[in-house]
Amino acid sequence: MSKKIVNKVFRSVAQILKNSGNTKRLALATAASTLGLVVCAPQQANAVTLEQREYGTLIKQSSYESFFGSNPFANPQKYNFEWAYVENFETNALQRPELSSSQGQFFKGPGTDSVDSDGAFDTEGKFIFDGGVIDGDGQDGGSYGSQADGITFGFAPSVETNNGLPTAIGFVVTDGHDKFDDVLTTLLVFGKIGDGPTQQLDHISLDLGGTQNPDGKTSDDYFVGFLTNTSDIRIESIFVSNSSGYADGVTPYNTPIEVDHLAFGEGTMISTGAPEPLTVGGTLLALGMGIGMKKKLAKKDSTKDQSQN
Ligand SMILES: [Ca+2]
Ligand SMILES: [Ca+2]
Ligand SMILES: [Ca+2]
Incomplete structure (x- = not known):
């Protein structure tokens, strides 16, 4: 860089x-x-699993407490980013013009499964990124989810992204369904290879433990990421859903899903050796955080489905 x-x-x-x-x-x-x-703050000793796929690398980590402390992409010894943003769903609006959603809704209030470090505000009501107490509870923050239909996020180029689409995406699955122990999470990745047409780059089925509970507990939070093999492969959208069993023996029975800390950017994995100083410095991510939201507004929201995107 x-x-x-x-x-x-x-x-x-x-x-x-x-x-x-x-x-x-x-x-x-x-x-x-x-x-x-x-x-970045020192990273936790999280166990990260990498899986090579046809068009990219699948990244999994079975714990997540905060962006700077937990997110693999925030580790400058592992990943280098030309640009990147993270949406933490602390306001009822997406903070970056490059990000869109065509399904799902914002969640706030009791029962919300936000990332543990979210939900902190200063005395003027302004959001403090990663400022929340790590206490095993994510109900102070906001998240984004779907009752049954899954979630679609789209990515668009801008001047801020050098007119490019992301090569890396990551998100935290914070909630699933409490009535089943066989929940599978599906991640579909769509994008382009060079100047080619939009295509499905991957269809990934993930067993993230199946014990996610809709009670704000953060011990079950799970990071999932996808990094394309080359800069020629760009991600246009992703679809995330949970399912349990089959409704008719063939069609998966969809169940609720909740996510948080959606990161996207132009990134590469640093495979060997220590990064050079300038590369390390450039790894710091630009944060698409919720700005200026008053905590009392968040506290007023008593249901998880009051805001349709
Ligand atoms: Ca917390
Ligand atoms: Ca959040
Ligand atoms: Ca959770």
Whole structure:
């Protein structure tokens, strides 16, 4: 990564953090950009499983507490990003114009399965990224989910993404269904190879434990990511759903699913050796966080389905 790109990434992060009022982290980012050092907090010793697929690598991790502490993509020793964003669904709107959803809804309030570190606000009501208490409970934050039909997220290029689509996506499955122990999660990845037509790049069936409970508990949260094999392979959309058994012996019986911390960006996996300083610095992700949402509004929401996207 060139120094020019590194500085661009840092400016982007700094501006967003400035807008969010998170001055502490802004100072940290500024200092680190000067030094070219790792900005991310130390990563947990999470067990990450990699699986080589036809068009990409499937990344799985059976725990997730916070973005900087848990997200594999936030580990600069493992991944390098030209640009990236993460949507944490803390407001009832998607924060980035590059991201769209055609199914699903925002969840808030009791019973919501947000990531554990979400749901923190300062005294002025502004959201503090990763500022929540890690206490095994995600009900303070927001998430995005579907009762039965699955979720579709679409990605669009912009000037901020160098007019490119993502090569990497990742999200946290935070909830499934409490009545079945045989829940399977399906991830469909659609995209383009070079200038070719849109095609299904992968159809992945995931057994994430089947013990997810709709009670805000975060011990069952599971990260799933997909990184394309080459920069020529770009992701246009993904579909995520849960199913349990078969409704008619053939058609999967769809069950609820809830997700959080949807990350997308142009990334590569660092396979060997320690990254060079500039590469490390450029790994810091631009955060598409919820800005300016008042906590009292979140607290007022008592149901999980009040907001249809
Ligand atoms: Ca928490
Ligand atoms: Ca959240
Ligand atoms: Ca959960």
